[in-house]
Amino acid sequence: MKKSPLSQQTRTDAGLASVLSVTVGRLARRLRAQRLDASLSLGQNAALFTLARHGEMTPGELAEHEKVQPPSMTRIVAALEERGLVRRTKHPEDQRRQLVDLTEEGREMVRADRRRRQAWMAQRLKELTPQEKDTLRRAAEIMDRLTQA
Template sequence: MSRDFPAAEDTAGIAQAATEVRTGVMRLARRLRAERDPGELTLGRLAVLGRLERDGPATASALAAAERVTPQSMARMVQHLIDAELAERDLDPADRRAAIIRITEAGRRTVRQDRGKREAWLAQAMTGLTDVERELLVLAARLLDRLADS
């Protein structure tokens, strides 16, 4: 597949490339969501559990900021996770007025099972790619992570 890629000063070309990247990422995200069983946790709640598993305990306000939702929405998500025994609330030792949210072992299992199911589908789908295509996909994933952090 021979193709000319836009130079940094080619704003129209970069806009077209951005459209292609966005479209591909969104289609893949939808396909990965489709691998989830109906009735499982909402994506928002799962995202909070994943963040707690990855980054460790946090306050609800820190979680709200990180997930870019309102504190009220985060309070509802956290309460649902606590009610489901997937997370727990403890007093913050540094500030007894604040609470720290931490993932439970059941929450960890839930996150791992969800990730495992979707990663198994993705690994299977990737078997149809060549070695070079898989290497390019891994490189693209790393670049997408960099873009997400910008």
């Protein structure tokens, strides 16, 4: 049986890294295309999903989590607040600081966006064999570990 060009490319760590970078990037673009509101920037979208997953936090904590500079996060939060997707409140222990959290509209946007992306992905997964799905389950765990490193 002849090996596919892809399996030949992934024999080395460098080749695997290259193929994964391209493939994961392509999948990320396809998932981004499923966004409900394309007028939100990627940074704004990421901030919404982070708040949905981790709950309220200071703008500085949000910036650290998203690996952006605090002034950039300040602009992101201001834009999201202007659209009614987040709200700022005073920190209960330090009135000079603020907390950022999703509004109900922001929560619903995240839920709807997540449902749409999951539906798209579920449709793609229906095209796979049970063995391919098992392989993806194992790969998802490994890729999640890579993102935590």
